[in-house]
Amino acid sequence: MNRYFDFRQFWVLTQMHFKELIREPAVLFWGIVFPVLMSLGLGIAFSKTADSQRNIAVVDVIPNHDKQDSIAAFPAIFNHFYSKSIPEKQTKFAFSIKNKKLGNIVFNFNLLSWNEAIIKLKRGEINVIISKEDNIYKYYFDPANPDAQNSYMKLSELLNLKNIAELKSDENVSILNLPGTRYVDFLIPGLTAMGIMMSIMWGLSYGIIEKRSNKLLRRMIATPMKKHYFILSLFFVRIVMNLVESLILILFAMLAFHITIQGSILALIAVFFAGNIAFGGLAIFVSCRTSKTEIGNGLINLVVMPMMMMSGIFFSYHNFPDIVVSILKYLPLTILADSMRSIFIEGAGLMEVSTTIIVLSITGFVFFIAGLKSFKWY
Amino acid sequence: MNQDIVVKVENVFKSFKTVKAVNGLSFEIKAGEFLALLGPNGAGKTTMVEMIEGIQQPDRGKILIGGKEWKNNSKEIHQFIGLSLQETRFIDKLTVRETLNVFAGLYGLNKKRVDEVIEIVSLEEKQKAYVVNLSGGQRQRLALGIAVLNNPKLLLLDEPTTGLDPNARREVWHILQKMKNESNISLLLTTHYMEEAEQLCDNIIILDHGKILQEGTLDKLIEANGGKEIIEVTFKETISEDFPMLDTNLYHFDWDKTAQKAVLKLNDVDAGLKMFMSSIEQKGLTLSTFVSRKTTLDDLFITLTGRHLHE
Numbered sequence: 001m002n003r004y005f006d007f008r009q010f011w012v013l014t015q016m017h018f019k020e021l022i023r024e025p026a027v028l029f030w031g032i033v034f035p036v037l038m039s040l041g042l043g044i045a046f047s048k049t050a051d052s053q054r055n056i057a058v059v060d061v062i063p064n065h066d067k068q069d070s071i072a073a074f075p076a077i078f079n080h081f082y083s084k085s086i087p088e089k090q091t092k093f094a095f096s097i098k099n100k101k102l103g104n105i106v107f108n109f110n111l112l113s114w115n116e117a118i119i120k121l122k123r124g125e126i127n128v129i130i131s132k133e134d135n136i137y138k139y140y141f142d143p144a145n146p147d148a149q150n151s152y153m154k155l156s157e158l159l160n161l162k163n164i165a166e167l168k169s170d171e172n173v174s175i176l177n178l179p180g181t182r183y184v185d186f187l188i189p190g191l192t193a194m195g196i197m198m199s200i201m202w203g204l205s206y207g208i209i210e211k212r213s214n215k216l217l218r219r220m221i222a223t224p225m226k227k228h229y230f231i232l233s234l235f236f237v238r239i240v241m242n243l244v245e246s247l248i249l250i251l252f253a254m255l256a257f258h259i260t261i262q263g264s265i266l267a268l269i270a271v272f273f274a275g276n277i278a279f280g281g282l283a284i285f286v287s288c289r290t291s292k293t294e295i296g297n298g299l300i301n302l303v304v305m306p307m308m309m310m311s312g313i314f315f316s317y318h319n320f321p322d323i324v325v326s327i328l329k330y331l332p333l334t335i336l337a338d339s340m341r342s343i344f345i346e347g348a349g350l351m352e353v354s355t356t357i358i359v360l361s362i363t364g365f366v367f368f369i370a371g372l373k374s375f376k377w378y
Numbered sequence: 379m380n381q382d383i384v385v386k387v388e389n390v391f392k393s394f395k396t397v398k399a400v401n402g403l404s405f406e407i408k409a410g411e412f413l414a415l416l417g418p419n420g421a422g423k424t425t426m427v428e429m430i431e432g433i434q435q436p437d438r439g440k441i442l443i444g445g446k447e448w449k450n451n452s453k454e455i456h457q458f459i460g461l462s463l464q465e466t467r468f469i470d471k472l473t474v475r476e477t478l479n480v481f482a483g484l485y486g487l488n489k490k491r492v493d494e495v496i497e498i499v500s501l502e503e504k505q506k507a508y509v510v511n512l513s514g515g516q517r518q519r520l521a522l523g524i525a526v527l528n529n530p531k532l533l534l535l536d537e538p539t540t541g542l543d544p545n546a547r548r549e550v551w552h553i554l555q556k557m558k559n560e561s562n563i564s565l566l567l568t569t570h571y572m573e574e575a576e577q578l579c580d581n582i583i584i585l586d587h588g589k590i591l592q593e594g595t596l597d598k599l600i601e602a603n604g605g606k607e608i609i610e611v612t613f614k615e616t617i618s619e620d621f622p623m624l625d626t627n628l629y630h631f632d633w634d635k636t637a638q639k640a641v642l643k644l645n646d647v648d649a650g651l652k653m654f655m656s657s658i659e660q661k662g663l664t665l666s667t668f669v670s671r672k673t674t675l676d677d678l679f680i681t682l683t684g685r686h687l688h689e
Contacts, residue, residue, distance in 0.1 A: 012484065015476075214467035215463055215464075
């Protein structure tokens with residue numbers, strides 16, 4: 001037995017944590033299969049130029065006006081793009097603007113009364129209502145809804161045309177298809193960063209709280225076990241699992257979406273470990289006292305949910321107001337995701353991400369020490 | 379210090395906020411002795427055991443294990459004791475053998491010892507089964523196996539058979555009795571069950587509110603209660619006055635006027651019952667109901683405190 005490091009104790013604890021982990025099929029699903037499925041779903045959704053559906057309600061604002069009369073009052077709306085006259089009983093029309101370069105836009109018009117239109121708007125089934133009042137088209141929509149804004153802009157452009165041939169040409173539009181500029185290039189490094197956070201936070205924190213709740217920690221410290229081996233071995237197993245999970249996700253993205261790592265692999269490895277250290281420290285801190293799994297759930301969610309929503313994993317956090325961005329960019333997940341993106345798509349090397357590595361590592365150590373200081377074994 | 383004494387507890391106090399969990403306890407456990415701490419919930423049994431285990435620190439008093447205090451001697455004491463806590467849940471998806479291997483690794487023991495322990499706790503057939511698939515009794519035997527892995531001189535078992543069915547309980551007792559016969563191990567056991575203390579222990583300490591109510595051998599405690607058998611009888615006749623029957627040297631007699639029930643506590647059932655039956659015949663009384671049972675911890679506790687054990 002080594003005087004300074006009892007390898008056997010560390011090894012039996014590592015085996016224990018590892019077996020516990022791999023024998024739980026749900027762990028493998030959430031850790032490996034789910035991130036791959038998410039990247040597949042989002043990658044396809046944002047890489048294929050699918051038809052853009054615009055759902056519009058056409059109404060008559062005069063109360064109690066007969067619906068068929070309303071329809072009759074609006075044929076001009078459709079004359080631009082709908083060759084046939086509106087059949088009397090028909091209340092739905094679709095019109096499609098074909099565009100190979102930008103993708104098709106399909107307008108779905110629903111002839112409705114005002115009240116019906118409002119109900120559909122509340123349900124999210126339509127997002128713009130138009131009516132013709134005093135020979136002028138009027139648009140009703142929520143300007144805070146970007147989809148409604150977009151529908152309004154496209155529709156108002158169309159309705160102001162004298163004929164369809166006047167539709168704005170897309171000759172001056174060039175599709176940007178350089179490596180690293182697609183949505184999926186933005187997504188994969190973010191998903192990898194989020195996977196590290198989720199795996200460490202749930203795996204470490206929940207594992208510790210559950211064992212404390214089951215009095216297993218209490219039983220184990222009644223042996224000659226060195227206490228820090230327990231935490232180190234749990235941490236070690238999680239890092240190994242994270243490595244496997246991240247590798248599978250990245251390899252999948254390389255094969256399915258032709259993702260490339262433009263920067264330094266060494267930098268990526270260093271950032272990966274720094275991220276694990278940061279969230280490992282946070283996980284120990286979060287789980288240092290409670291023995292109630294319900295409280296543990298709440299605490300872990302309190303840490304991971306805001307970061308998951310606002311650290312720019314799925315969409316850029318720069319869409320938030322500047323004051324919020326100035327806070328968000330210092331969250332550990334934002335730092336990790338940004339530095340991973342800089343390596344994946346901007347070609348960053350070790351020097352460019354060295355500050356990130358130091359900041360994440362120090363964050364981890366500070367929380368780790370604070371967590372250990374107030375750690376309850378029972 | 380006497381080498382035969384494995385545990386010495388001297389005037390130990392422990393409080394939690396306003397509750398005095400242990401209130402000046404002193405006792406000893408000798409080598410090879412099996413001692414039971416009996417008492418209701420909240421009597422201070424678990425707190426006392428946890429102080430011996432080193433999990434809690436006494437506010438005052440001294441605890442010596444193998445002649446040593448926990449402070450500065452934790453490594454030696456960990457090797458000296460083996461323990462089983464109330465309700466430890468081991469990892470569900472580890473097998474019995476793997477669980478024992480983990481603890482053996484923590485003690486620096488080899489696989490041969492794991493084989494021995496699996497045999498000691500009779501889990502040979504279940505050694506490859508996941509913990510989650512074990513019955514309550516098998517899990518308790520696993521906990522016992524872990525407790526004895528390091529060949530401890532002192533075994534501390536906190537309610538080892540609570541929640542087990544009678545068969546599983548007897549299996550655990552059988553293992554402990556075998557250990558008692560084959561080694562010089564000492565045992566400190568906390569329990570609610572009188573029968574458990576009776577089956578396993580040489581000495582019993584009855585605790586209430588952190589204090590010793592009574593201690594001694596089972597015979598001595600039962601003597602204090604009046605006898606190890608209890609007979610409860612009612613009569614067809616209504617008896618309005620105090621029952622004109624006194625204690626004899628063969629039984630201790632109580633008459634509950636409200637319930638119209640007579641309670642006899644006796645050791646020699648044959649002689650005592652003959653004398654009682656002849657006495658009621660002389661008085662012209664006729665038995666209505668007759669119930670005979672063993673003295674329980676609850677009976678002892680009522681005698682000592684006037685309260686039921688689970689009140």
